[in-house]
Amino acid sequence: MNSIRRYAKTTRAWDALARPDILGRKAHTLLLMANGRRSENELGRLLGEDVSGVLQWLLQQGYLQCTQPAHTVETDDDIVAGA
Secondary structure, X not given: OEEOOEEEEOHHHHHHHOOXXXXXXXXXXXXXXXXXXXXXXXXXXXXXXXXXXXXXXXHHOOOEEEEOOOXXXXXXXXXXXXX
């Protein structure tokens, strides 16, 4: 089974949201949308562009964290393997 990674704000992110000039518009918008239930694909669709670079930067800088997956997705390989 593959886990879907979800992203949530850290305390550092909440502090940065009060000062949108710190991170730039794209990163600030991504932080606003990261609610612990949205995946990278969902965030990208909401912004209308690829967010992987900004998302990784926000993770590395401690603004975002991965949350526990809400559910897992069963792939065809898992079904064949009897997982």
